[in-house]
Amino acid sequence: xxxxxxxxxxxxxxxxxxxxxxxxxxxxxxxxxxxxxxxxxxxxxxxxxxxxxxxxxxxxxxxxxxxxxxxxxxxxxxxxxxxxxxxxxxxxxxxxxxxxxxxxxxxxxxxxxxxxxxxxxxxxxxxxxxxxxxxxxxxxxxxxxxxxxxxxxxxxxxxxxxxxxxxxxxxxxxxxxxxxxxxxxxxxxxxxxxxxxxxxxxxxxxxxxxxxxxxxxxxxxxxxxxxxxxxxxxxxxxxxxxxxxxxxxxxxxxxxxxxxxxxxxxxxxxxxxxxxxxxxxxxxxxxxxxxxxxxxxxxxxxxxxxxxxxxxxxxxxxxxxxxxxxxxxxxxxxxxxxxxxxxxxxxxxxxxxxxxxxxxxxxxxxxxxxxxxxxxxxxxxxxxxxxxxxxxxxxxxxxxxxxxxxxxxxxxxxxxxxxxxxxxxxxxxxxxxxxxxxxxxxxxxxxxxxxxxxxxxxxxxxxxxxxxxxxxxxxxxxxxxxxxxxxxxxxxxxxxxxxxxxxxxxxxxxxxx
Amino acid sequence: xxxxxxxxxxxxxxxxxxxxxxxxxxxxxxxxxxxxxxxxxxxxxxxxxxxxxxxxxxxxxxxxxxxxxxxxxxxxxxxxxxxxxxxxxxxxxxxxxxxxxxxxxxxxxxxxxxxxxxx
Amino acid sequence: xxxxxxxxxxxxxxxxxxxxxxxxxxxxxxxxxxxxxxxxxxxxxxxxxxxxxxxxxxxxxxxxxxxxxxxxxxxxxxxxxxxxxxxxxxxxxxxxxxxxxxxxxxxxxxxxxxxxxxxxxxxxxxxxxxxxxxxxxxxxxxxxxxxxxxxxxxxxxxxxxxxxxxxxxxxxxxxxxxxxxxxxxxxxxxxxxxxxxxxxxxxxxxxxxxxxxxxxxxxxxxxxxxxxxxxxxxxxxxxxxxxxxxxxxxxxxxxxxxxxxxxxxxxxxxxxxxxxxxxxxxx
Numbered sequence: 001x002x003x004x005x006x007x008x009x010x011x012x013x014x015x016x017x018x019x020x021x022x023x024x025x026x027x028x029x030x031x032x033x034x035x036x037x038x039x040x041x042x043x044x045x046x047x048x049x050x051x052x053x054x055x056x057x058x059x060x061x062x063x064x065x066x067x068x069x070x071x072x073x074x075x076x077x078x079x080x081x082x083x084x085x086x087x088x089x090x091x092x093x094x095x096x097x098x099x100x101x102x103x104x105x106x107x108x109x110x111x112x113x114x115x116x117x118x119x120x121x122x123x124x125x126x127x128x129x130x131x132x133x134x135x136x137x138x139x140x141x142x143x144x145x146x147x148x149x150x151x152x153x154x155x156x157x158x159x160x161x162x163x164x165x166x167x168x169x170x171x172x173x174x175x176x177x178x179x180x181x182x183x184x185x186x187x188x189x190x191x192x193x194x195x196x197x198x199x200x201x202x203x204x205x206x207x208x209x210x211x212x213x214x215x216x217x218x219x220x221x222x223x224x225x226x227x228x229x230x231x232x233x234x235x236x237x238x239x240x241x242x243x244x245x246x247x248x249x250x251x252x253x254x255x256x257x258x259x260x261x262x263x264x265x266x267x268x269x270x271x272x273x274x275x276x277x278x279x280x281x282x283x284x285x286x287x288x289x290x291x292x293x294x295x296x297x298x299x300x301x302x303x304x305x306x307x308x309x310x311x312x313x314x315x316x317x318x319x320x321x322x323x324x325x326x327x328x329x330x331x332x333x334x335x336x337x338x339x340x341x342x343x344x345x346x347x348x349x350x351x352x353x354x355x356x357x358x359x360x361x362x363x364x365x366x367x368x369x370x371x372x373x374x375x376x377x378x379x380x381x382x383x384x385x386x387x388x389x390x391x392x393x394x395x396x397x398x399x400x401x402x403x404x405x406x407x408x409x410x411x412x413x414x415x416x417x418x419x420x421x422x423x424x425x426x427x428x429x430x431x432x433x434x435x436x437x438x439x440x441x442x443x444x445x446x447x448x449x450x451x452x453x454x455x456x457x458x459x460x461x462x463x464x465x466x467x468x469x470x471x472x473x474x475x476x477x478x479x480x481x482x483x484x485x486x487x488x489x490x491x492x493x494x495x496x497x498x499x500x501x502x503x504x505x506x507x508x509x510x511x512x513x
Numbered sequence: 514x515x516x517x518x519x520x521x522x523x524x525x526x527x528x529x530x531x532x533x534x535x536x537x538x539x540x541x542x543x544x545x546x547x548x549x550x551x552x553x554x555x556x557x558x559x560x561x562x563x564x565x566x567x568x569x570x571x572x573x574x575x576x577x578x579x580x581x582x583x584x585x586x587x588x589x590x591x592x593x594x595x596x597x598x599x600x601x602x603x604x605x606x607x608x609x610x611x612x613x614x615x616x617x618x619x620x621x622x623x624x625x626x627x628x629x630x631x632x
Numbered sequence: 633x634x635x636x637x638x639x640x641x642x643x644x645x646x647x648x649x650x651x652x653x654x655x656x657x658x659x660x661x662x663x664x665x666x667x668x669x670x671x672x673x674x675x676x677x678x679x680x681x682x683x684x685x686x687x688x689x690x691x692x693x694x695x696x697x698x699x700x701x702x703x704x705x706x707x708x709x710x711x712x713x714x715x716x717x718x719x720x721x722x723x724x725x726x727x728x729x730x731x732x733x734x735x736x737x738x739x740x741x742x743x744x745x746x747x748x749x750x751x752x753x754x755x756x757x758x759x760x761x762x763x764x765x766x767x768x769x770x771x772x773x774x775x776x777x778x779x780x781x782x783x784x785x786x787x788x789x790x791x792x793x794x795x796x797x798x799x800x801x802x803x804x805x806x807x808x809x810x811x812x813x814x815x816x817x818x819x820x821x822x823x824x825x826x827x828x829x830x831x832x833x834x835x836x837x838x839x840x841x842x843x844x845x846x847x848x849x850x851x852x853x854x855x856x857x858x859x860x861x862x863x864x865x866x867x868x869x870x871x872x873x874x875x876x877x878x879x880x881x882x883x884x885x886x887x888x889x890x891x892x893x894x895x896x897x898x899x900x901x902x903x904x905x906x907x908x909x910x911x912x913x914x915x
Contacts, residue, residue, distance in 0.1 A: 007604050008781050022792060029618045029795055033625035073785040117572075117807035124807075137799050144792055151789065163786040163793065170796045174803065210746070235745040243742075516682075572805045575711060578704040579801040583794050585700040589692050590779070590787070597776030605780050608788065615791035619798035628802050630818035 008074035013065070015072055015079070016058040017087055018154075021147040024051030028140030037133070041110075044139035045102045051143060052098065056091045059084065069512040075219060076160040078290070081509030082355055083154035086286040089363045090153075093278045094146045096370040096484045100271035101138055105478025106377055107384070110134035111269040112178045120183035135178055141171035142275065149279050153286025156294075156512070158208040158218040158244070161287060165204065165251070168283060169197050172276060179269040181384030189267025196250070196260045204247025210240030211295075220295040228298045238303065241296055245307075248291065252284035253333075254340040255314030262325075265333035270385060273329060274373035274484075277336055278366035281343075289347050289358055294511050300350055307348055308440050315341030315447035323454045328376055328387045331454060332369070335413055338451050339365055345444055346428040349435035356507035357427035363502065364412075364420030364495045371488025372409045374481050375402060379472050386472035389458065394467025399474040403462045405489055412492045414455040415448055420495030427503065576628050580620075587616050642683045650676035663709045667702060674698045688772045 012019075028047055035043050062084075069080040077083075104110045109132035116135055118124045148168030155161035177190030212218050214236035215226035227237055246257060253261040265273050296303065318338025325331040343365075346358035379386050379395065379402075386392075396403040412419035425448065432441040477485065495502055594601075594609045601608075623629060635643075653673030657666045674697045682690035722728060779787050851862035 006781065007601070008784055025792070026615055026618050026795070029622050029799065032799075033618075033622040074782045076783070076785040115807050116803050117805055135803055137803050141796065141799060144796055147792070151785075159783055160786045160789070163789045167789055167792050167796070170793060170800065174796070174800045177804070206742075213746075214749070233749040233751075236749045239742060239745040572711060574707045575704070576801050576805050578700075578707045579797060582696075582700040582704055583798055585696055586790075586794060589696060590790075593688070593772050593776030593779055596770075596772045597780060600773075600777065601780050608780055608784065612788060612791050615788075616794050619795040622795075623798055623802055626802055626806065627818075628806050 009072070011070065011072040011079060013058075013062050014067065014070070015077055016062065017055040017091065018077075018147055018150050020055040020058055021051055021143055021150065024048065025140045025143035025147060028143060029137075032137055032140065040136040041102075041104070041134065044136045045098075048098045048102075048139045048143055049095070052091050052095045052146075056088070056095075059087055059091065069509060071156050071512055073160075075221075076155065076157055077151065078154050078156040078512045080154075080512035082286065082289065082359060082511060085359050085506055085508075086153045086282060086362070087150050089282050089359070089366060090146060090149050090279055092363075093282065093366040093370060094142070094275075096367070096487050097271060097275035097279060098139070098142060099480045099484040099487075100274050100370065100374055100377070101142060103271070103377075103478050103480040103484075104132070104134075106380070106475050106481055107180060108132055109180065111180055111271050111377065112138050112175075113180045113183065116178050120187070125183070129180065134180070138175055138178065141175055145169075145171040145175075145275075146279065149283035152283045153290065155287070156220055156290075158211065158220070161291075162201075162205060162208060165201060165247070165287075168280070169201070169251070172272075172280065173197060175272045176264055176268040176276075178272075179267070182267070185267040186269065187267075189264045192267075193260050193264045200247045200250035200257070203243045203250075207240045207242070207244030207247065210236050211244065214240060220291065223295040224298050227296070234299075234302070237299070241303065244291065245288075248284060248288050249310065252281060252288060252340050252343075253337055254344060255310045255317060255337070258314070258317065258337040258340070261337055262330045262333040265336075266327060266329045266387070270329070270373050270377040274370045277332070277369040277373065281336065281340070281369075282362045282366055285340075285343050285347065285358060285362055288344075289355060290511055292347060293350055293355070297350060304348060304350075307344065308437060311341045311344035311348060311440055312443050313341070314338065314344065315444055316450075317341075319447040319450040322451060325454070326389050328389060328392065328458070329373075331389070331458070332372060332376075332413075335451060335455075336369070338447055339413075341447065342425060342428055342444055345432040345437065345440055348437060348440070349431040351431070351435060352507065352510055353427075353431040353434060355510060356503060357424070357431040359506035360495075360499070360503055361424035361428050363506075364424045364492065367488045367491040367495075368409055368412045368419075368421060369488075371485050371492065372406070372413070374477075374485040374488065375406045375409065377481065378402060378475050378477055380475050381470075381472040389461065391468065391472050392458065393461050393465040394471065395474070396463040398467055398471075402474050405485065407459050407462065408489065409492065410455040410458055412496070414452040416452075418493075418496045420492045420499065423496060423499040423503075576623070580623060580628075583616060583619060587613065639683055643680070646676040646680045646683070649673075650680070663712075664706065667705045667709060670705070671698055671702050674702065686771060688775055 024047055028044060031043055031047065032040065067079065069078075071078045071080075101111070108130070112134040114128040114131045114133045114135065118128060145168050148164050148166070148171075151164035152161060152168055155164050173190055173194040176193050177187045179186030208218060211223055215223040217223065217226070223237075227234075249255065250257040250260075265277065268276065292300075292307075315338050318334045318336070318341060322331055322334035322338065325334060339361075343358055343361055346354050346361055348354070349357070376387065377385060379392065381391070395406075408419065412421035415421040415425040425444075429441045429444055432438075432444070590612065591609070594605065598605055650673045653669045653671070653676065656669030657673065660666050660669060674693060678690045678693035678698065680690075681687075681693055851859040853859050
């Protein structure tokens with residue numbers, strides 16, 4: 001008889017939001033197995049939306065009790081302010097994404113293919129293109145991914161972080177390949193994302209191994225302690241950190257690690273692009289923030305110059321390459337690379353105001369992105385979405401409301417006052433200035449100006465050029481897409497006009513060690 | 514030293530294989546015909562393979578392989594659980610039951626969707 | 633840090649083997665050969681783990697990686713077609729040179745970094761209960777203790793990964809066969825086979841009256857004539873004339889009790905044949 005093991009204590013109230021989403025995903029899989037095909041869509045939509053709402057209520061209830069910064073599951077999951085804020089952000093953005101995924105009006109049957117196993121271009125495929133069903137597995141997969149993201153930005157040891165990284169990525173790889181239209185492009189996107197993502201995961205894992213070799217632990221706090229306490233060679237520490245960060249920066253589509261972003265954003269079904277663009281960014285930057293501040297904060301003098309360079313490259317690459325794009329989805333992809341650079345400025349401030357600025361930036365950018373992709377999915381011609389920029393010419397005359405909303409969202413992405421984009425850029429750059437990284441902030445301002453050019457170009461195109469005769473039409477959105485676009489636009493406006501309450505929420509505390 | 518029996522087993526196995534192959538080579542008669550040159554598949558005639566693509570396999574094999582890996586990994590986790598079950602008590606039992614149940618969901622899904630049917 | 637002689641011997645055998653496997657995987661032309669080289673690498677690594685006091689990891693490496701994952705690799709290669717090869721067109725000019733230079737550079741950096749810091753590391757030893765803070769004796773017990781207490785959350789989370797993998801495989805690889813124009817499901821196939829086909833079982837083998845047990849020998853019916861169904865399409869040794877005669881015999885409803893019929897032996901392989909007659913053979 002062996003001695004009883006010391007069992008970990010679990011704060012069920014604290015992790016309830018994550019457990020609810022995971023549980024709902026599992027139930028979703030069971031429903032896929034046992035519910036007849038005709039009812040699956042309705043059941044899955046109800047389950048997914050319900051799960052997110054219940055999880056949000058659980059999160060609210062937990063916050064209402066005024067919890068201290070703690071961690072649970074033997075220190076694997078941090079329950080600190082940034083983590084809880086990011087959970088709320090992810091749940092809200094997840095709600096918007098699920099709404100976009102659930103829409104079956106814009107594209108009859110939904111943006112997802114009815115049967116992904118049928119080879120593109122065959123007779124069966126042409127037949128199923130008009131069938132009004134979709135792979136409803138998308139809903140449980142999206143929930144799994146969402147749960148993975150929530151865990152990813154609250155994981156306090158590198159092992160949990162790695163498993164969460166895979167849980168969030170695998171469904172994404174899969175869902176990228178399920179577009180109903182332009183299936184080959186979509187499948188190519190999925191394969192590219194999968195191969196590069198697997199490669200990035202390998203880097204991450206190698207980094208974890210080296211850091212374990214250095215600190216004899218995978219816990220972030222132990223790594224920080226080891227870095228402060230020993231006088232052994234730091235080669236393992238910095239080598240491990242570098243490899244680890246490559247994996248993380250890849251997920252956040254930062255700077256030179258962004259190469260997958262345009263292709264995948266373009267090929268994936270648009271609701272999926274919205275989900276990736278908004279939620280993955282939040283999760284990845286949540287994790288980057290935590291890793292840099294908790295594990296490597298004590299050694300920041302050694303590595304911060306390199307990260308400044310990465311941030312600078314990301315801003316400039318995104319802004320300059322964005323100008324040359326002729327496709328709306330690719331343009332937003334490059335814009336997301338530039339935004340990743342701006343976000344890094346907030347992260348690299350490495351203090352409380354930096355956390356606050358980054359968290360605020362993430363939530364405002366996420367909502368703007370979801371609304372923007374919702375609008376993109378509405379502009380269509382006979383073959384599906386019409387994402388080529390030239391076909392957007394004169395849209396302001398055809399559909400003033402849609403063009404107006406998109407203009408507002410583009411202005412938010414550009415960072416014009418009265419939008420959330422302005423406030424978020426402002427707080428991020430302010431945090432950077434007070435932390436003394438002025439050159440990077442100046443570079444950020446230059447990049448913002450360059451980027452503003454291509455946003456404005458689209459606006460000019462929509463209003464000041466004649467619509468083409470065979471141009472695309474604007475589909476009237478169904479309930480779900482309307483809800484998602486409205487949600488995104490309203491939050492963008494609200495956070496632009498009255499940001500202080502969100503800034504207060506974002507700034508309530510630091511990381512648990 | 515505790516690995517010596519394993520080593521011995523390896524040596525025995527290797528020796529047996531080498532012995533069988535050589536002794537068949539030395540003593541067996543050699544009368545070839547076309548049938549003997551064909552791949553042997555449990556008595557089933559190998560069906561001719563398409564020239565294009567160099568003999569592709571049906572994708573159903575992939576599904577089976579994937580499922581096999583799933584339960585292989587589940588089994589790998591069961592072994593350390595079995596060894597520590599005593600120390601972990603009821604808590605450990607709940608953990609592992611939860612794990613198995615979750616993987617069983619995947620099984621139920623594949624089964625109900627007909628992924629295990631074989632045409 | 634001391635290394636025992638046995639460990640050193642094991643290392644110097646397994647190290648080069650695993651390296652050879654890796655290089656073989658890179659440089660072999662056929663993808664299937666690459667996969668088999670990779671098996672060598674993984675086996676060597678598995679044994680290396682065992683030498684390093686981690687028998688559980690070693691066995692898992694062999695069971696899961698060399699067994700299951702490599703099998704999956706081979707299936708995937710077969711899916712793509714084992715003869716299909718990479719396109720050799722360079723889409724980005726000079727990409728290969730830069731990729732190899734940077735790759736080698738990174739490898740050099742990592743190896744140098746690890747080598748430099750190895751001197752400071754004290755081996756913990758997986759058998760030592762004090763080293764990893766848990767009470768159980770032995771490697772597997774320690775792993776179990778860590779897995780189910782300290783790393784409980786990541787462990788339970790892996791089940792989410794496994795579910796996703798299953799769904800992914802189904803979604804991408806499986807189509808509803810009973811849909812219009814598709815095939816039937818297994819149950820219907822079985823029913824159909826028994827309803828429409830007169831022979832649910834296997835085709836006849838050489839049987840008790842045969843003169844040899846080779847598949848090239850046709851099965852003999854009780855009257856000594858040849859069972860048509862046993863003639864193989866791919867075997868060329870059966871003479872055409874013989875088959876035609878035998879088929880003529882078989883069509884005449886021979887007397888089952890006669891036991892004589894037109895049995896021939898001794899002229900196996902006497903003339904060359906492609907047997908058009910056997911095309912009619914029922915499947």
